[in-house]
């Protein structure tokens with residue numbers, strides 16, 4: 001488990017902070033009393049000579065006051081200073097707190113046994129858990145026993161991990177099994193996994209979201225990004241679009257609300273790929289669909305010879321349709337009269353979109369949908385069920401949580417009160433995890449950023 005020594009969690013660790021606190025105070029008291037030794041000797045001699053004075057209590061009172069003061073200081077350090085800092089002592093105290101918490105969880109969840117004999121109650125079984133804290137990366141590594149003992153199954157079914165996630169506000173990243181044990185890694189400090197916008201590097205079939213969280217678009221095709229106004233939805237989209245532009249020139253952007261994304265039509269390289277007017281939007285979807293079907297035919301022709309595979313295997317590039325403010329588009333068109341010609345093309349576009357969501361994976365045609373509230377009224381089920389990577393910026397309301405993360409059991413709590421650009425993500429069937437979107441610098445210019453990304457792609461000859 002690396003350089004840092006793991007701590008074996010003990011039953012008594014649930015009182016670890018208190019025990020250490022008491023010991024520290026006792027030690028300090030001992031030290032002060034020793035320092036006052038001469039003073040006590042003088043007082044003792046005076047008493048022997050029959051001199052009495054209230055002043056003789058001063059060293060005692062002073063040492064109580066000093067110890068009280070130091071006690072208060074240590075407590076403040078533990079509660080207020082250490083959580084915000086990362087010096088040696090703060091790290092030590094954080095580890096103490098985590099050890100205490102893990103021990104407390106084992107006890108409170110009853111993953112241990114007590115027994116009685118003539119001498120009273122004793123602990124008959126306490127599971128062997130080891131904890132290692134990696135402060136640099138904000139990770140916690142927990143080794144749990146899968147050793148044939150009583151609570152083995154609960155550990156191997158991640159029951160304990162789930163409790164840890166809730167209690168520590170941590171996200172489980174990985175779980176590995178080895179002989180007699182299971183090792184789970186948690187991230188308890190998601191901001192440490194934040195990436196910088198300018199450093200994002202898409203790799204083959206994979207876009208970066210945060211350290212340890214990538215979007216593998218070939219496997220987890222189609223994206224939903226929801227989030228209330230001002231939570232960082234647009235910024236997250238910028239980070240994704242920027243990377244898409246490094247991957248392929250076939251990135252189409254739809255923004256019916258004509259906000260920042262619509263402005264991208266002023267980037268010369270993108271002028272034909274950005275759509276914000278109702279009629280244009282429907283046509284853009286229909287064109288995207290037409291291109292997909294053309295590719296389907298080509299692939300079918302290749303497969304006649306008996307070859308198997310998906311678009312990549314036959315050397316095709318992926319296409320992406322980024323559809324922001326999808327809810328606005330849906331509502332705008334739903335209000336149209338039945339004989340309105342736009343209505344007909346809207347109906348076609350919607351049915352095409354459903355097919356793209358369903359068939360696009362094998363053909364390399366992907367969609368990303370951004371919207372504030374993805375409810376049943378504005379995002380058809382047939383599309384929603386095909387969105388494999390789901391992001392909600394900010395804490396979702398219970399209704400939105402049901403739509404975006406239907407089976408989530410984890411409590412979703414705010415990651416920061418003063419920073420924007422954090423949220424929750426679920427990729428495929430994995431757990432919902434908290435994350436910070438790539439950090440956008442203060443002097444950010446959207447158009448320049450997109451052009452930089454396009455230049456990177458062009459320099460790679462794509």
Ligand SMILES: Nc1ncnc2c1ncn2[C@@H]1O[C@H](COP(=O)(O)OP(=O)(O)OP(=O)(O)O)[C@@H](O)[C@H]1O
Nearest residue numbers: 228229230231232233234235420421437438439440
């Ligand atoms: N990743 C980020 N890095 C730095 N700042 C961010 C980030 N995300 C959000 N912010 C800050 O939060 C503000 C709101 O973000 P953003 O515009 O993306 O919100 P939104 O959810 O898209 O809201 P709207 O629907 O109004 O566009 C930004 O102007 C920025 O100051």
